[in-house]
Amino acid sequence: MVLEVDGLSKTFKSRVKGSGFKGSLKNMFSPEYRSIEAVNDISFSVEEGEITAFIGPNGAGKSTTIKLITGILYPDEGRVSVLNMDPHKDRKKLAYRIGAVFGQKSQLWYHLPPSDSFDLLGSIYNLSAPEIKKRVAYLTQVFEIGPFLNQAVRKLSLGQRIRCEIAASLIHSPEILFLDEPTIGLDVVVKQRIRELITRINQDSKVTVFLTSHDTCDIEKICRRVIVINKGQMVWDGSVKQMKYSLLNKRIINVRLEEPVALNMKGVELLKEKGCSAKLEVDLTVTSMKKVMSALVTRHNISDISISTMPMDEVISSIYEGGV
Amino acid sequence: MWKLLKKYFVFNLSAGMEYRASFLIQVFGMFLNNCAFIFFWMILYKRIGGDINGYGFSDVMFLWALAALGYGLAEVFMGNSRFISSIIYKGELDVYLLQPRAILPNLVCSRMNTAGWGDVTYGIVLYFLTQSFEPHKVLMFLVFSILMAVVFTAVRIIYHSLTFFLGNAEQFAGTITEMVIMFILYPGSIFSAPSTWILHSVIPAALVAWIPAEIFASFDLKKLLVLLSADVAIIILSVVVFQAGLKKYSSGNRMGTRI
Structure with missing residues (x-):
């Protein structure tokens, strides 16, 4: 198992504000809080080389779970083991072996071309200059990003940017790739291309892929397994085939x-x-x-x-x- | 880590130069802005004649040179420190947490404020126009400027880290750090207790500029050791507060890009 999650829970405290100015005034002097159980007692494990879809409606706790697994957030309860490491205690060691793409957040520098970001990210991951060159050449060929590699990120289309984002997350050859909504906002053709690329890196480099998506085609076309989460709780864990044929x-x-x-x-x-x-x-x-x-x-x-x-x-x- | 910091420096410099005109306007704009204040002090000292509570014109110019170079170095090498609050509440810390590097240096050094080059140039020019050329004095000026840059950044980290606990401390942190800069540009001797206590602790203007200025004017090893201890304490405190806050980090889902 490359990923094991056991009894994971996370609660956020949120301020409740009444509407309008009166609500704001009341909130200022006697604030009311409510607890939101973002993730509630989740347990699952993922095997090496699997492509797993982690799906759920908005606010179900998908991104929170990925953030707990990758060490961005601290869990309130439960245990996470990624590649036999604790994401918090071994954060730096683990970072060398995992990659992540958050569709809404960019790790590329907006005003500079992707080639510069790749170069800097390679240094962040302690790669030597020849290693970076070799890796960038490979990713450029696989992701077909050569024509816009030296164009400022701000001038790229969303599809081109996402291809560069995924390539950037693979610069250090991670063993697990976390993709949070990688096809968000893309057109049908580009979505299909991204799906092909994800499948290819899974097959060529045996990268385990753990992805969240709202697009059912993403799940049907590239995932063999699906975990469904709703209101912070796991409601289904099984193969996509099983879900489609037996569940309903x-x-x-x-x-x-x-x-x-x-x-x-x-x-x-x-x-x-x-x-x-x-x-x-x-x-x-x-x-x-x-x-x-x-x-x-x-x-x-x-x-x-x-x-x-x-x-x-x-x-x-x-x-x-x-x-x- | 040093290799990475060097890389960030070159990388950010090329990013800044991507917009050449804006880069030059920012640098020269800051330079000219600082020059305007010097005329104010020249006129003031001409009218008064002599000194202000033991500070002569040259001493005040040392404060200005130190403040400009120290602040400029902080902006050039650790320019992301002023954005820590917004990075926290926008949930943009995720990127840094996913990288295999010590979070704080990686975070603060990953951005350069190009206007800082104007302050750096101004600080150096002002020093050589108004101060001694003796090598040991020049060395002391450079060391104190670097110390100021580090301590000033540590102060920023402490106050911006309050965002982890309060939700958004951006304005508060901005006000405090502006106050540090504002106070160090005036002779320290014009303030009396209890304000001196505040200026040695909550708004540590004394630590970043006044005590270094005293040591520069007349070297005192004991004073230097006390200063270094206080600086180390502030740096440690910044790390402790940031790390404690990190456990409260709640991320976010706002769209974002790296600039």
Whole structure:
């Protein structure tokens, strides 16, 4: 195991302020506080070379957990071990072996080209000049950042900047890469490119990847395992496949018939109907696919049919809403 | 660490020069700004004739040269210290905590305030225009300037670290550090107790400039040792307060870039 988290908890104290000037005045003389349990008794472990998605709605505690794991925040309770090290006691030693990208925060210097930031970051990680040169050449080739390597960061597009951010976090060849919302704000094409790059560094260099994202495609396309957190608590930990196929026993049937659909069965819900086309939702806990199919075949002439699992977005929102 | 600090210096200098015109305006602007005050003191001493509570024109000019060079060095080599509060409350300390370096030197040395070059130039020019060229005096001036830069930065760290505990101490820390600079530009002898106690502790103007000025005027080993002990105590205190605050750091999710 490269990462072990056991009973991790973190509570923040926050001031409660009433609205308007009156609230501000009251808050000044008799402030009220409330405790927010950002992370509550979380335990999991990650194996070497895994790509794990750590997902949850806004304010679920994803970033706080990453910050606790990387040693940025001190936990109130619990134990964290990263590469058999305590992130606080061994902060400097651990920093040489992990990399992190916080999509919202940049580690590149805004007014200087990425090549200068890479050079400085290489020195921060104690790399010699030839090592930095070799590493930058490799990352430039993998991330295809050559054309804008010497252009000031402020002049880069968001997609170009994120590619440089991830490359910068890999300058010291870390064993674990933490990515907090790496595809936030990117267009579809760039998102796809970033996903390919993450997969490539995982396969080529056996880098363990631990990522948070709101984009279900990120999870579906690059992760094998998913951990879902909501209101500071873990609500699901398993493979992406398992989540999609077993967690929600529902299937979607898209069917085109030669006549309008007429199917009144328990466990089958008509989601959409347009002329002779229909979209049905089958609840496998109530009926079986065999029964539904034979009913359809007996009652209708089918022109076309497709069966799919629930879209990932819906699976995840059901988990968030406590539907599973 | 020294290798990295050297790298930061070169890196920040090239970042500053990215906007050449702005760089030169800042440097010369600061130089001219400082010159204006010297005319004020010249006129004052001409009118009074003699000295102010034992401080002659040359002594006041030493204070100005020391303050300019010390402050300039702090801004050039440890220019990020003035932003510690905002770095804390914006949650931008994350980047430094993820790097394999001692946090405080990495944090304070990672930025340069280019205007500081104006103060550095001004301090050196003023010293050679108004003070002795004797090598031991020049050496003393340089050592005291470096000490001032380090102690002044330590004071900044102490007050800005209060942000960890209070939520935002940026303005308070800014006021205190401005007061340190303001007081050291006047002869220390014009202040009397209890203000002297404050100026030896909470606003340590005496430690950063007045006592060095006394030692420069007439060398006293005992005084020097007391000064060095007090300086070390302030530096240790800054590390202790910052480290204690770090445990309270709550980060944040505000968008940010490194400038």
